[in-house]
Amino acid sequence: MSATRTFRIASIPADGVGKEVVSAGRRVLDALASHAGGTFAFEWTEFPWGCEYYAETGKMMADDGLETLKDFDAIYFGAVGWENVPDHISLWGLRLNITQNFDQWANIRPVRFLPGVQSPLRKADDTELDWVVVRENSEGEYAGIGGRNLRGRGPGNEVALQTALFTEKGCERIMRFAFDLARTRTVKKVSSVTKSNAQQYGMVLWDEVFDRVALDYPDVTTESVLVDAMSAKFVLKPEDLSVVVASNLNADILSDLGSALAGSLGLAASANLNPERRFPSMFEPVHGTAPDIAGKGISNPIGAIASAALMLDHFGLHDEARQLESAIERTTAAGHLTRDIGGEATTDDVTDAIIEALAPSPAVL
Incomplete structure (x- = not known):
C-alpha cells in the first residue's frame, strides 16, 4: 500500500x-x-x-x-x-x-531539560525549565557586509570592517513570529535581547520595532534585556523565560548557552x-x-x-x-x-x- x-x-x-x-x-x-x-x-x-x-x-x-x-x-x-x-x-x-x-x-x-540528564544548573533539579530561542536568521551580524582594506600600506595597517545589517522589515517579521509563538505556550512572554546601549543604530532600531510590535499583542508579557544581562539570566533566573528573540549573533550564542545548561550541545x-x-x-x-x-x-x-x-x-x-x-x-x-x-x-x-x-x-x- x-x-x-x-x-x-x-x-x-x-x-x-x-x-x-x-x-x-x-x-x-x-x-x-x-x-x-x-x-x-x-x-x-x-x-x-x-x-x-x-x-x-x-x-x-x-x-x-x-x-x-x-x-x-x-x-x-x-x-x-x-x-x-x-x-x-x-x-x-x-x-x-x-x-x-x-x-x-x-x-x-x-x-x-530531559529526564535522566544531569544539568550543571542546580535549579534544574526542582524547577521546570523550558524555553525557546528565536533567532533572526537572515541579516544582523551575519549579513556578510564589509571588507578588508589598506593591506597595501604594509604590515600592521590593514583594516577590516564588518557591518551588521538591521532592517525594519527584518526586525518586525522575526518579532511577530516570536509573539505568535508565545501565544501558543503556557507562559505567554517574549524577551527581546539587544545591546542598544553600545550599538546605537541597528540595536536601537530593533528596540523601537519591538516596542511597536508589542502593542499588537496586549496578551503577551514583554521585556527588553541587554545581551550580557540575559546571559546571566539564563543561569540565574531561567524560570522567567519562555520565548527569547534576538539578533543573528546574540541568539546563536545564547542558544548554545541554553543547550549547555540543559546538559550538552548534543x-x-x-x-x-x-x-x-x-x-x-x-x-x-x-x-x-x-x-x-x-x-x-x-x-x-x-x-x-x-x-x-x-x-x-x-x-x-x-x-x-x-x-x-x-x-x-x-x-x-x-x-x-x-x-x-x-x-x-x-x-x-x-x-x-x-x-x-x-x-x-x-x-x-
Whole structure:
C-alpha cells in the first residue's frame, strides 16, 4: 500500500559526526512512518556536499545545488566544517548559502531539560525549565557586509570592517513570529535581547520595532534585556523565560548557552524556517562536526532526532512530533545516555532505544 503522503527530503550529512546523526535521524523517522499505517512516508535523497566534496572540487556544494534543493519538501542537515577548509569558507559555502538564499529567516532553538540528564544548573533539579530561542536568521551580524582594506600600506595597517545589517522589515517579521509563538505556550512572554546601549543604530532600531510590535499583542508579557544581562539570566533566573528573540549573533550564542545548561550541545535541535514556504526549510542539530569523536560511533544523536521532531511539526504532523519527543524523554529517563551526558551508550544504542520507544504497545488479550 502506498503512503497517503510522501515527503521528499534532501539529506545533507556534510562532515564529521553530521554523517552519524543524520543517519540516526533517518532511521528514527522511517521507523515512525512504518508505524503510521501508510498515512505518510519519507523519500530520501542524499547529497555528498561538505568539506570532502570541497577537497575534490574546490566547492562546498554543486553549482546547481540551490536549484536542485528548491523542489524538496525539507532539508535535513548534519554539521559542516573540517580542518582542510577554513571555517568561514565552509559555513558560507554550504549552510549559510542555503539559509540565506532560501530566505530561512526564522531560526528556532528550543532549550529542553530531559529526564535522566544531569544539568550543571542546580535549579534544574526542582524547577521546570523550558524555553525557546528565536533567532533572526537572515541579516544582523551575519549579513556578510564589509571588507578588508589598506593591506597595501604594509604590515600592521590593514583594516577590516564588518557591518551588521538591521532592517525594519527584518526586525518586525522575526518579532511577530516570536509573539505568535508565545501565544501558543503556557507562559505567554517574549524577551527581546539587544545591546542598544553600545550599538546605537541597528540595536536601537530593533528596540523601537519591538516596542511597536508589542502593542499588537496586549496578551503577551514583554521585556527588553541587554545581551550580557540575559546571559546571566539564563543561569540565574531561567524560570522567567519562555520565548527569547534576538539578533543573528546574540541568539546563536545564547542558544548554545541554553543547550549547555540543559546538559550538552548534543541535545540541541534547531529549525531554519521559511515561514511563507516559498522555499524548503532546513532542520539540523546545533552542535558542530566534533572531529575528536567523529567516526567512533559515540556521538549524541538526540539533537538531530529532536530536529526531526521540529520537521514533523513543520509538516503538520504534530501528534507524531509529540510522540517522537516523548520517545526521546523515555530513552534518557531509562538511562540510555551517550558520553557527553554522562553515559556509555553508543549512537546506535540511543537510536535503537528511541525506535523501541516509538513502537506501539502490544495489544492486551
